[in-house]
Amino acid sequence: MNRFDRLPRASTIFKVVLLVVAVVVITLASFLIGGNIDWLLPLAGSAEAKSVDQLFRFLAIVGTMITLAIVALLVYSGFAFKRAPDDYSDGPPIEGSLQLEILWTILPIVLVTFLGVYSYDVYLKLIRSNPQTGASHHLGPQSQLREVAQVTDSPELGPKREGQAELTVAVESVQWAWVFTYPQSGGLTTAELHLPVNRPVVLKMTAKDVIHGFWVPEFRLKQDIIPGRTTEIRLLPDRVGEYVLHCTQLCGTYHGAMRATVFVQTAAEFEKWRTTQVAVGGRDAAVATVVDPAPLLTPLRSAQTAQLVKHFQPQPNRGSE
Amino acid sequence: MVDVSASQTGSNRATGDWRRYFTFNTDHKVIGIQYLVTAFTFYLIGGLQAMIIRAELATPEANVVSQDAYNGLFTLHATIMIFLWIIPMSAGLGNYLVPLMIGARDMAFPRLNAASFWLIPPAGLVLLSCYLVPSGPPQAGWWSYPPLSLQAIQVGEQTVFNYGQSLWCIGVGILGISSILAAVNFIATILAMRTEGMTLFRMPIFIWNTLVTSVITLLGVPILTAAVVLLWSDLALGTGFFDPARGGDPVVYQHMFWFYSHPAVYIMILPAMGAVSEILPTFARKPLFGYRVVAISTVAIGVIGFTVWAHHMFTSGTPDWLRLFFMITSMAIAVPTGIKVFNWVATIWGGKLWLTTPMLFAMGFVGMFVAGGVTGVMLASVPVDIHVSNTYFVVAHLHYVLFGGSVLGLYAAVYYWFPKMTGRFLNETLGKVHFWTTIIGLNLAFLPMHQVGLLGMPRRVAEYLPQFTFLNQIVSLGAAVLGISTLPFLLNVLISWLAGTQAESDPWRSHGLEWTVSSPPPLENFGQLPVITAGPYEYGIVGKGAGPEDPSEAQTSSTRGDT
Ligand code: HEM
Ligand SMILES: [Cu+2]
Ligand SMILES: [Cu+2]
Numbered sequence: 001m002n003r004f005d006r007l008p009r010a011s012t013i014f015k016v017v018l019l020v021v022a023v024v025v026i027t028l029a030s031f032l033i034g035g036n037i038d039w040l041l042p043l044a045g046s047a048e049a050k051s052v053d054q055l056f057r058f059l060a061i062v063g064t065m066i067t068l069a070i071v072a073l074l075v076y077s078g079f080a081f082k083r084a085p086d087d088y089s090d091g092p093p094i095e096g097s098l099q100l101e102i103l104w105t106i107l108p109i110v111l112v113t114f115l116g117v118y119s120y121d122v123y124l125k126l127i128r129s130n131p132q133t134g135a136s137h138h139l140g141p142q143s144q145l146r147e148v149a150q151v152t153d154s155p156e157l158g159p160k161r162e163g164q165a166e167l168t169v170a171v172e173s174v175q176w177a178w179v180f181t182y183p184q185s186g187g188l189t190t191a192e193l194h195l196p197v198n199r200p201v202v203l204k205m206t207a208k209d210v211i212h213g214f215w216v217p218e219f220r221l222k223q224d225i226i227p228g229r230t231t232e233i234r235l236l237p238d239r240v241g242e243y244v245l246h247c248t249q250l251c252g253t254y255h256g257a258m259r260a261t262v263f264v265q266t267a268a269e270f271e272k273w274r275t276t277q278v279a280v281g282g283r284d285a286a287v288a289t290v291v292d293p294a295p296l297l298t299p300l301r302s303a304q305t306a307q308l309v310k311h312f313q314p315q316p317n318r319g320s321e
Numbered sequence: 322m323v324d325v326s327a328s329q330t331g332s333n334r335a336t337g338d339w340r341r342y343f344t345f346n347t348d349h350k351v352i353g354i355q356y357l358v359t360a361f362t363f364y365l366i367g368g369l370q371a372m373i374i375r376a377e378l379a380t381p382e383a384n385v386v387s388q389d390a391y392n393g394l395f396t397l398h399a400t401i402m403i404f405l406w407i408i409p410m411s412a413g414l415g416n417y418l419v420p421l422m423i424g425a426r427d428m429a430f431p432r433l434n435a436a437s438f439w440l441i442p443p444a445g446l447v448l449l450s451c452y453l454v455p456s457g458p459p460q461a462g463w464w465s466y467p468p469l470s471l472q473a474i475q476v477g478e479q480t481v482f483n484y485g486q487s488l489w490c491i492g493v494g495i496l497g498i499s500s501i502l503a504a505v506n507f508i509a510t511i512l513a514m515r516t517e518g519m520t521l522f523r524m525p526i527f528i529w530n531t532l533v534t535s536v537i538t539l540l541g542v543p544i545l546t547a548a549v550v551l552l553w554s555d556l557a558l559g560t561g562f563f564d565p566a567r568g569g570d571p572v573v574y575q576h577m578f579w580f581y582s583h584p585a586v587y588i589m590i591l592p593a594m595g596a597v598s599e600i601l602p603t604f605a606r607k608p609l610f611g612y613r614v615v616a617i618s619t620v621a622i623g624v625i626g627f628t629v630w631a632h633h634m635f636t637s638g639t640p641d642w643l644r645l646f647f648m649i650t651s652m653a654i655a656v657p658t659g660i661k662v663f664n665w666v667a668t669i670w671g672g673k674l675w676l677t678t679p680m681l682f683a684m685g686f687v688g689m690f691v692a693g694g695v696t697g698v699m700l701a702s703v704p705v706d707i708h709v710s711n712t713y714f715v716v717a718h719l720h721y722v723l724f725g726g727s728v729l730g731l732y733a734a735v736y737y738w739f740p741k742m743t744g745r746f747l748n749e750t751l752g753k754v755h756f757w758t759t760i761i762g763l764n765l766a767f768l769p770m771h772q773v774g775l776l777g778m779p780r781r782v783a784e785y786l787p788q789f790t791f792l793n794q795i796v797s798l799g800a801a802v803l804g805i806s807t808l809p810f811l812l813n814v815l816i817s818w819l820a821g822t823q824a825e826s827d828p829w830r831s832h833g834l835e836w837t838v839s840s841p842p843p844l845e846n847f848g849q850l851p852v853i854t855a856g857p858y859e860y861g862i863v864g865k866g867a868g869p870e871d872p873s874e875a876q877t878s879s880t881r882g883d884t
Contacts, residue, residue: 040775041708052704059705063695071688073666078684081605083673088830089606091672093861096611100667101660108659112652112698119702120645126704127641210469211571213636213711217777220708224637226572227468228565231638244786248636248711248779250462252469253388256782 018076026068034061045218045243045264047236051122052220058118062111126221166234167196171205173212173225176254178245188277193245193262195237196270203233213248216262224249237264345439347431349416350842352438354742356413357735359438363405363445368804370398375766375800378793383783389474391783393458393485397448400463400489403589404496405445407727411592412437412503414734415531417742419507421835422525424516424853426845429509437502440495448492454484461486462781464578467563467571471556483556490553497546504535504542511535518853522613525833525857529616530595533623537584537591540627545581548574572638579630587626590690590722591619593730594661597683600737601665603831604680605672608858611664618657625654635706644703651701658694662687677829678752682733685760689725693718696771711781713774720767729759732810739814740828744840745821751813758806765799830866833857 008016033040034057044050081091171193172179182188195201205214207225214233215222218241223233247258265273341351342358374394377385386394416434420427428434451458461470465486473480511532515524524532551562552574561567563574602609609615631639631647665687674680696718700706709715732755739747773792778785785793827836834857838846859865 040772042777052708055702056699056705056708059699059702063699067688067692067695070662070666070691074669074684074688077666077669077672077674078676081669081672081674082676083606087673089673090861090867091605091607093608093859093867094610094671095608095858096614096664097667100663101611101614104663105656105660108656112655115698115702116649116652119648119704122704123641123645123648126707210472211466213779215711215779217708220704222636222707222710226565226638228570229638244777246777246779250392250466250469250781252460252472253392253475255392256383256388256779256784 022072022076026065026072029068030061030064033064034058042217043239043241044220045216045237045239045241046220047238048126049218049220051125055118055122059115166200166202168202168204169193169195171203171214171225172208173205173214173247173251173258174208175210175252176247176258178247178258178260180260182274185274185278188274190277191260193260194270194273195262195264196267197240197264198236198238199267200234200236203235205231205233210251211249212251212258213246215246215248216243217246218243222248240264240266345435347427347435348844349420349428349431349434350742352434353413353415353417355438356409356416356441359441359445360406360410360413363401364410365807366449367398367401367406368807370394370401371800372804374398375797377783378785379797381785381787381790381793386783388783389457389460392460392462392781393451395781396459396462396465396489397451400448400493401445402723403463403585404493405441405448407589407723407731408496408500408585409441410731411534411589411727412500414592414596414731414738415507415534416503418527418738418835419510419531420514421741421838421842421846422528422833422857423511423514423519424834424847424851425510425514426847426850428506429514430506433502434506437499437506440499440502444492444495444499447488447495451485451488454488456481456484456486459483459485459489464575464582465489465552466578467552467555467569467574468565470552471564487553487557490549490556494546494549494553497542497549500538500542504538507531507535508539516847516850516853520853522616523853523856524616525595526598526609526612526615526619527592527595529619530591530598533619534588534591537588537623537626541581541584541588544577545585548577548581551577572634575634575637576631579633580627583630583633584623584626586722587622589727590730591622593686593727593734594619596734596737597665597686597730599831599833600679600683600733601668602858602860603737603829603833604675604677604683605669606675606860607668607672608856608860609664610667610670611660612856612858615661615664618660621657622654625650625657629654629701632701632706635703636710648701648703652698655694655698655701662691662694675829677736678747678749678756679733679737681753681756682729682736685756686726686729686733689721689729689760689763693721693723693725696721709774711779713770713778713780715774716780717767717770717774720763720770724763724767732759735814737829738835739817740824741835741840741842743818743821744824745817746824746828747813747817747821751809755806755809755813758802758809762799762802762804762806766796766803767799769793769795769799832859832866 037053037057037060040060041053041056044053168183170181170183172181178191178193180190180193182190203214205223205225206229207227209227211227212225213222214225218239219235219237221233221235223231225231241264243262243264245260245262247255249255251258263273341348342355346352346355373386374391377383377391377394379385383391416428416438419425455476456474457476459465459470460474470483470486472483474483474485511524511528551560554560555562555564555567555569559567561569563569563571565571598609598615628650629647631643632651635644635647669684696714700709700715700718736747736752739745769792773789773796774780776789778789778793824840826839828840829836834851834853835842837851855865861867863871865871
């Protein structure tokens with residue numbers, strides 16, 4: 001027995017090196033994605049968005065790792081276990097392994113339990129200010145969820161805002177336009193959504209004809225708007241900027257073009273915009289129905305809404321700048 | 322694994338008359354081929370629509386087709402791909418293989434079997450005839466959510482009745498009936514017609530998957546059919562089940578629709594998983610790792626699959642408790658799914674791989690399916706889904722599972738069983754060209770969709786913001802590659818069916834029961850019914866055909882296989 005017998009064989013060394021390289025590459029790639037989720041997600045524009053992004057980052061890292069690991073195992077097998085050209089013999093008759101089965105049953109259970117708890121926690125943060133009753137009428141307006149709804153100033157959602165009332169905006173969706181009404185400003189009606197930064201907002205959303213969807217990617221919030229009910233979304237925009245509101249529920253011919261511009265402005269700019277708009281008479285008598293955020297009992301047919309939309313051509317003056 | 326008397330192989334060859342494929346034939350093998358060819362024809366139509374869709378999305382403006390035509394295109398594309406391609410294709414494989422794999426001479430109800438096939442071509446024609454009616458095709462997506470699906474259609478200055486949507490309801494209704502009939506037949510056949518010794522835990526995994534798929538179909542489709550009937554009644558008879566303008570509730574439709582359509586994703590993936598579970602052991606020359614665990618996971622997927630439907634409604638009119646409940650169940654279903662993946666990898670590990678085309682497709686299936694499963698878990702997480710629901714991220718997810726999963730699995734199955742069905746091999750070179758162009762095209766087309774969705778592009782739009790142009794052009798390029806990748810396959814099937822290399826009864830040296838009969842199998846399959854004494858994956862055991870050195874190989878016919 002000479003001393004070379006104790007040294008690992010070249011092929012073993014190669015395998016170990018390959019394994020180390022694979023682990024390093026897969027880990028790096030996963031964290032590269034996790035560390036650069038701004039490639040994947042637009043900049044967060046609401047207090048609600050931050051914890052969603054953390055959760056997404058975690059899922060993206062774990063997901064990339066799992067996918068790359070399985071693909072790497074498959075590719076490695078393709079090279080390492082390929083049979084020799086004339087080899088028609090079989091592989092080893094291994095039928096399974098109880099230990100391995102237990103291992104890879106427990107591993108995913110632990111992982112999804114963790115993901116479940118984590119997601120649950122993030123969702124509780126979201127609904128602390130933004131509960132969805134799904135318009136379940138049996139819960140009733142006095143239900144506990146409604147009470148929580150008033151606590152927009154949860155500490156998770158940023159600094160406390162003393163004595164600042166929420167801003168209510170009625171959001172109307174019709175085929176294929178958005179109409180925003182500010183009841184606290186005498187029913188000012190616009191085709192753009194202007195929101196002051198760092199002030200809690202309540203959007204009371206209704207649909208006139210078919211289901212539409214409210215989505216501003218930067219806010220990370222999405223909610224279908226179902227005709228016949230008022231659906232609420234609460235949020236705290238916390239970054240000044242110009243965003244796009246997309247309709248996300250197929251709503252007919254011009255669904256893809258059903259967008260509106262969203263301006264998140266400083267309090268002073270918002271105030272300036274608001275007063276100029278009220279001065280030019282933003283309230284249009286012809287659309288007085290729009291002011292009322294209560295749902296229509298009878299949603300309109302497409303021809304009727306087409307009539308209505310004509311009143312809401314986007315206004316030329318964009319905000320206060 | 323089977324006692325085969327020499328007399329029953331090769332004797333009694335089925336008559337080769339091609340005309341029987343156009344008749345109300347009751348032979349399960351004829352019906353199987355009828356299903357496969359019909360489904361593939363619809364696949365070509367659905368694929369052509371996908372090409373137009375991607376041409377439209379190559380630029381941000383709506384310029385190739387009108388917006389209405391675009392909405393019609395994706396509605397029919399999805400409907401055809403799901404109801405006329407993947408589901409009937411899987412049913413076709415099942416029809417061909419189930420009796421052969423369990424040792425039966427035919428399905429339990431041969432006439433019912435023919436009837437369930439013959440419902441499909443008319444249903445497909447009803448659906449496609451929507452291009453001939455004044456309102457044009459349905460435009461409400463394959464979900465057909467009311468009230469959009471109930472709206473009259475604006476044609477020029479006129480408002481016309483939504484004939485397209487009516488035809489959609491009728492077509493989907495007929496296809497549902499066809500599915501139910503086929504499911505009853507599969508369940509009866511598998512439970513009652515297994516040959517002696519074919520115990521439940523000796524059934525091939527493909528049979529387990531077909532069984533679970535059929536049970537899901539039987540429990541789910543009636544709900545879909547009910548939803549579609551009520552929808553049609555709202556549309557055509559003026560009732561108000563789902564129409565809020567008449568006091569109905571559209572969210573009820575959503576629940577009914579997804580109560581079927583979530584389990585339907587398992588109807589679409591389980592048969593492919595079953596095929597892959599047959600192919601991997603054959604070409605790895607190793608037993609399927611953890612056979613019982615894989616079988617039980619299949620059942621678990623079927624059961625849990627019925628408890629997750631509302632994850633498609635996380636942003637709809639659903640209360641918080643419901644969202645959280647369905648988040649937990651949706652995550653739970655990843656566990657049996659993950660277990661299957663690990664067992665497939667372990668089956669390959671340490672084997673002696675024959676890298677044939679079916680093996681490549683099967684391994685591709687495992688890799689691509691994992692990518693789709695992982696994004697599925699991300700979607701199950703409510704806070705993340707609220708951001709990505711109804712965006713291109715979901716489109717990416719569903720194509721990784723449906724194309725990367727189901728379609729690759731079905732292709733693997735075609736390459737694998739083609740010699741059995743026709744007595745001829747598919748060409749390996751064309752097969753490999755097909756595989757690699759498919760893998761490249763698929764990732765080029767569907768990977769960037771994740772990003773474009775996360776960044777803010779909703780789905781089902783004919784126009785999008787200019788900043789998404791570059792990513793969309795890569796996607797469209799990938800789609801073109803995918804379109805082209807179908808050509809070598811088509812060519813291959815046409816040439817090989819007529820003039821391919823002749824195949825023996827067991828060209829892959831598989832241990833499955835279907836390989837003990839001649840290729841193509843004789844009428845009635847088995848002269849004398851075989852008696853089963855062992856499981857289907859006994860590779861590598863000396864004395865059971867473990868290779869040339871094994872003395873038991875002496876009696877086995879000659880072998881063949883490419884690498
Ligand atoms: C790991 C298991 C899976 C999970 C947790 C999962 C989860 C989800 C979720 C939550 C959605 C809804 C996203 C949304 O609309 O907001 C979705 C959509 C979808 N999934 Fe999966 N999925 C899984 C596997 C599959 C499989 C195996 C298939 C099919 C073979 C599939 C096909 C689809 C389809 C077709 C859609 C889109 C439906 C539509 O919106 O048109 N999924 N999935
Ligand atoms: Cu829309
Ligand atoms: Cu689902």
